[in-house]
Amino acid sequence: MPKHWASGGVDLHLELDPALGRRRAVEDALRAAVRDGRLPPGTRLPSTRALAAGLGLARGTVSAAYDQLAEEGYLTTRPGSGTEVADTFPPAPAPIRTPAAPALIRSPTPAAPAPVHSPIAVARPVHDLRPGQPDVSAFPARAWLRATRHVLATAPAEVFGPCDPRGRIELRTALAGYLGRTRGVRTTPDRIVVTTGLVQSLNLLADVLGAGPIAMEDPGHDFYREVLRRAGRTIVPLPVDEQGARTGDLTSGVAAAVLTPAHQYPTGVPLTSARRRLLREWGGPVIEDDYDGEFRYDRRPVGALQGTAPDQVVYCGTTSESLSPALRLGWMALPPALVGPVAEAKLHADAHTEVPGQLVLARLIDEHAYDRHVRAARLRYRRRRDLLLSRLGPGPAAPLPGARLPGVAAGLRALLLLPPDGPPESTLLAACEQRGIALRGLTPLRQTPGPGGLLIGYAAPSEGAYPAALEALVEALTWASTDGSILSAEIPDISGFPG
Template identity: 50%
Template sequence: MTSPTPSPAPSPAAPPGGLGVDLHLDLSGAGSRRAALIGALREAVRHGRLAPGTPLPPYRTLAADLGVARNTVADAYAELVAEGWLTSRQGSGTRVAERVAAPSPGPVRTTAPPPLPYDLVQGKPDPAAFPRAAWLAAARRALTDAPDEAFGIGDPYGRTELRRALAEYLARVRGVRTSPERIVICSGAAHALRLLARVLGPGPWAVEAYGLPFHRGLLAGAGVATVPVAVDAEGARTADLPRHARAVLLTPAHQFPTGGPLHPGRRADALEWARASGGLVVEDDYDGEFRYDRRPVGAVQALDPDRTVFLGSVSKSLSPALRIGWMCLPGSLVEPVVAAKGLREPHTSALDQLTLAEFLVSGGYDRHVRRMRQRHRARRDRLVAVLAERVPGVRVTGIAAGLHAVVGLPSGTERAVLAAAARHGVAVEGLAPYRHPDAEPVPGGLPDGLVVGYATPPERSYGPALDALCAALREALEETRAR
């Protein structure tokens, strides 16, 4: 005697208003609606569009969505349960069977090499150091107090709350002279440079002879030629700024990457150049908050706010994932920059801006920066001590600041050291790629070096990373001496 087909367990009633799980199915095939529904569900499971364990809509909801009878859906579910494609239990509804495996899409081919185990590449804070609990608390407070209009189209100037908080913070911590009306929120230094290049138009920019290749490439992509200005232990030689340049891009707090601060006399020279030539000083406040041997020197912008653009971001202090930066502009540039940015703000979330504003006002940002300052100082001190003990032939240059240090190498050894570092599993960069291709050598400058980022590794792997770096340095330097 053939046993009757088991009746499927009743599916949970649809929530009020017909709400339920959305499911796209194409019933345009030939045959009855029941057969078309069975075929569509089977194909969705077979091809992985419905993963194992996925809950299916209740009978009534799916029937209403597809315009078929409720019994049609119930019969289709029952048949697929019997075939093993679906499971149905009282109280849990109908789901895709766990044993049904989606087809593998096959291996993904890639030419990217696997990452090295020890990451000492500069420019990246330790992701684990992000203050999640404090940020979440600030986000809750910010969302609770946010006006309804904050959930509409963004303001190209940036949220008023954040611009007010930044004006107060930057004045207190960096000595910046500005007002909320002169601050425009952007998504970081790169976004700011693109906007400024568009506003200033054709004409060369002076840049430090050592700097980020990415920034030089960004300016070149905007049609802006760059003219290198020599760098030494006192920063850029601003007395040599070309008179025809439209702007000069400087990192006065901590020259990137060589590590020296801009000498007071050279700060004055830069501003005198700007006044005499009609040019603009673009101050990238790189590492401005992270000085360890003394209090940070104030911003150049404070000396002449009408000839200086001050750039900052939270990429190093909090996380590059936030994509929040700012420009403190001369009054004459605010409207042109906002016009270049566009009427809609597609780059920086208004909710993140509100959270950062609350984080600043509540003191959470100050507390986090102080913690990170202590951590980074300890890591830099450890790097200096370990190298002095184990590899006395090299030296750390520059001031105690920032998230990286330059390790000076004997002339002609940079490539050998980088190759040895890779063999020992250390990801690190040499100094050469940061040198402007048109830069002239400076007597007494650094011909070879490593740019060591000490902020990125988790605490547990920082010691092993330094061990591997020292081993690579010893190996490469001994091989070089033996030749």
Template identity: 45%
Template sequence: MTESWANQHLSGEPISGADLHLELHGLAPGPGPRAGLRAGLMDALREAVRTGRLVPGTRLPSSRSLAADLGIARNTVADAYAELVAEGWLTAQRGSGTRVAARAEPRRPAPAPPRTRTTRRRPTYSLLPGSPDLAGFPRAQWLAAARRALMTAPYEAFELGEARGRVELRTALADYLARARGVYADPGRIVICSGAVHGLMLLGTVLRARGVRALAVESYGLDMHRNLLVRAGLRTPALPVDGHGARTGELADDPEVGAVLMTPAHQFPTGMALHPDRRAAAVDWARATDGLILEDDYDGEFRFDRQPVGALQGLDPERVVYLGTASKSLAPGLRLAWMVLPDELVGEVTAAKGAVDWVSSTLDQLTLAEFIASGAYDRHVRSMRLRYRRRRDQLVSALAERAPDVRVTGIAAGLHAVVELPPGTERPVVEAAAWQGLAVEGMTRFRHPSAGPSPAGSGGTAAPGASDALVVGYATPPDSAWAGALDALCRVLP
């Protein structure tokens, strides 16, 4: 006889304890059926402990619960537990139940270290760009919003829901984006997605199906964005970047380009805002060619020198797709982002999203909707803006004192700065940082394969940091590690 999962019984008796999977292979020899069952149960428990399925400290079901699950007498289970306690397999204490005893694990020889003269240290500090200070996540306020959202959620909210996302979140976002970012955002135009990369993947699929062959990207940016667009079947020519942002006047040079991906509020990673003339040129190009602008507003709320630059989408909502995300303002682990689409794209993007059945958690959507509607989101953004501005000021001050030969640019907004280096020193500095336990990225890491090392714009305005430079994410370390990360950075700079 083989017993599989001991499921909760349906006899009407109180259900207690945890499920426990045991393999009882036949009846062990004994003077009677009870002795045979007890020995079989003991063997099954020993085997579960030996193989590691029951780890030390695991609490076992009560004798009453396990007996009911297995269909045997409670005394049989109690006797088996008692004998295994005596043998040292289990422990039993009043108030804490019966648990698997802490047994000595066999020692395994540690792997020999590689035979090298020196071993590179694992990163102790991280100044990698792209991540907020996760220690600043507003746990208490988020929990309060989650409780309110859960208590007021309609029953149908626990179904799969529609592909566009919960109407509560789309409505809250429409109000917030119009007020804070200057976006024309009707709830019917908004589609919720699982991160900005997911949104970009959907847009790439839709554009390719529409016959678009090439989607221009800025000459400095994230390679994962370029790669997923290439996987969608699109060519990704580089649009040069200089001190005024992307050179949008050159979009017309490639007749196959039907769309462009840009970061106009805060170019990533050089840190420049797109010049007003170039914003207008981009919209003029889109209107003249029936093209589309994909606006990645990844950290638009965090402007330090003045009010945040308004979204490009406000200039022409039918020619611009606005991409926003909670990854920088709250945390990337939430996997919540949104697209504000031209009317003609809503149905196509929604259909593409439904085809891959990739829907963000309903409860997370409802929580974010409540978080925004209650004003907690605005308060959190203002608080983090002050925190990041202090970090930026501390970075600039420390570099001015300890590395006066380097120049810091791209500091008007965002969560990172560009530290310009003497020619030929970027790679040695990045390697020296790694040896010192500091993770940091060089500007070269973000350069488009076809882009030159130091593009020049109108009037010879070079992109800040477009040659040798570090892209320093000053938001990444928690407060406890910030001073150490800053000190490690200053030590490796020339």
């Protein structure tokens, strides 16, 4: 059976320079990760077999790189205990510059706000294909219980008192190591603020960022647009094409740009290196929503934008898609200039995020139980995505001839772009609603008009329920595309609770 990135060992994000030889590229990437503190002393590295499989290299290449770095003193190798980062090289984060204010030039005319439907208090559908919902039946309850028991048995009494508004140091330390190792994020515990999720992160940032409109991807998440509007911010559309957000259009006096660079929501395309470079040249504050960056199925995940511009980018993540939206745990890795203002805003918003959950998550990360859960989820969701593509992809048996599934093999959902000569989005949504299928239409996610589409989540059903949900969807689409008698209807938007 061929090796896939999704089945690798402990996650480790490395950017290999293609201009170098394979062994030297591995050596340089590991050396840089140790020097800038993303791999702190004592970090256990993946086995040579696991890392070689993940990078698509020969095991001997990785073994030789490990041996060379061990001779240089970067790594220590103990028979039977694996390879670890040596204690002789303490973390030394690269110097960070204070972000420059964006130039105040012309401001585009804001698009008219689209209606946003509440995601709260919605009846459970028969077939749940809502995007952004993980398989909550696969929540690692036993690992969470073990970690909870350990935390409650060993935590000092002060844990149950007031908390630093930035969050517990245990979780901030664990996150700094994990994000550096798996997503290429360059940060330190003192620059991380723990929140209740992306909604609170956006509200806090809206409170501290400079005056001016905020650019958001078009199409993009309509709920988060409304979050910022309710916080008093004006939203301007940033068009998206096959290369991701058109960052070269950021020539206006906007206060910040909100992006999903690794896997654009909802089109599924990653932001190209050229577009990332244009973003850095623009120089304004960027809010990076890395909502599903851990879930890439065909290759190594694209590194976080923050890793290349830590003085410009606010990195935002949550457990909503990796574990459960019920936990209400999120985080921001901030440029130094924003740490104080955001921590003060957090203090006055809700004092701090609940503490026991922070300590439990820190425990799961430290003992690599979180890695194991994400790795198992990757395999499960990859199988589901493959099955979805086999049923909806191009071919004589396709229920919607001419429909396309753009984007990379990643995430918890797929976008089905509708053909111009096929049934409209509203007709397909009506057919799905009649069969108890919950999914989303693309139109509410647009700020400007464009082609219709269906956003299909393949993660929410349990393992046993997913095949039936997919077959029901295929039946609904087939019927709607061959029977013109169905009437288009105003369909209530059944969307998942956001992060």
